[in-house]
Amino acid sequence: MTDVAMAPAKAPTRATARWRGVPKYVFLSIVALLSIGPLYFMVVSATNTTQDVLASSMLPGTNLLANWQSLTEFQDVGSAMYHSIINAVVTTVLALVVCSIAGYGFEVYHSPNKDRLMWVLMLAMMIPFAATMIPLFQLFADAGLINSTWAVVLPAIATPLLILLFRQSARSFPHEIIEAARLDGLKEVAIFFRMFVPTMKPTYAAAAVITFMTAWNNFLWPKVILVNPDYQTMPMLISNFTGGYVVDYGALMLAVLITSLPTIIIFFVLQRSFVAGFTGVVK
Numbered sequence: 001m002t003d004v005a006m007a008p009a010k011a012p013t014r015a016t017a018r019w020r021g022v023p024k025y026v027f028l029s030i031v032a033l034l035s036i037g038p039l040y041f042m043v044v045s046a047t048n049t050t051q052d053v054l055a056s057s058m059l060p061g062t063n064l065l066a067n068w069q070s071l072t073e074f075q076d077v078g079s080a081m082y083h084s085i086i087n088a089v090v091t092t093v094l095a096l097v098v099c100s101i102a103g104y105g106f107e108v109y110h111s112p113n114k115d116r117l118m119w120v121l122m123l124a125m126m127i128p129f130a131a132t133m134i135p136l137f138q139l140f141a142d143a144g145l146i147n148s149t150w151a152v153v154l155p156a157i158a159t160p161l162l163i164l165l166f167r168q169s170a171r172s173f174p175h176e177i178i179e180a181a182r183l184d185g186l187k188e189v190a191i192f193f194r195m196f197v198p199t200m201k202p203t204y205a206a207a208a209v210i211t212f213m214t215a216w217n218n219f220l221w222p223k224v225i226l227v228n229p230d231y232q233t234m235p236m237l238i239s240n241f242t243g244g245y246v247v248d249y250g251a252l253m254l255a256v257l258i259t260s261l262p263t264i265i266i267f268f269v270l271q272r273s274f275v276a277g278f279t280g281v282v283k
Helices: 014-020 022-045 049-052 064-074 077-108 112-122 131-142 150-157 160-170 175-183 188-199 203-217 220-225 234-241 247-267 271-282
Strands: none
Touching: 022 247, 049 247, 064 175, 064 247, 077 112, 077 150, 077 160, 077 188, 077 234, 077 247, 112 160, 131 150, 131 220, 150 203, 150 220, 160 203, 160 271, 175 188, 188 203, 203 247, 203 271, 220 234, 234 247, 247 271
């Protein structure tokens, strides 16, 4: 009896271990289908008529060309796409430069006062944009920047989230290298651009994805500051479809599909670097 009780438990076989993982893969498959479902419906609806869209048809249709003609007949898609691209690209480039320098400065030139300032920036994230929108509009109106790219770009180039992201990344950058570079006579600007920037490419990729998607999907502020319809962006163009008495859902879904493509492409191109950037920050 003693020998039987003390016998080691039998190790699970490969078949048993494989079946134990089935619930996990079933759950992940269900979540994947729920995530892909809306995207599939968007693509299919862009090829269907309004009646098919309202009937929630999940089969591709033959109305894609008609939807495109209806979309371009009443909306200037080319102009809206151009202004969206300009706003998103300029915002992304400037935000990466400004926020990376700020995050680097907060960490490399560390002091208690900078920690207090960082807390103030973090608290600013809790203030809703609607509370600052009217004074911000008055500020740009006095500066004569209404209906301009700078009116859309300037409020978004310095965000506390990106500054915190780059500050956390700068903590993993060896300060001994900075000190050695200073002893060799390298200037601070050269240290930043020649040593810090190349080693933080994943962080830049993650910040680029976040900033581009936020700038591309920005609707409220461009709607307020871009008074002239000639300067409208793609989200503003989509909102025009819901303002009439009759909504062409086929053309609407085609506009949504066109608007979604740039962000999808950017994310898939920078997907690995995006994950690596956040993984490095967490470490």
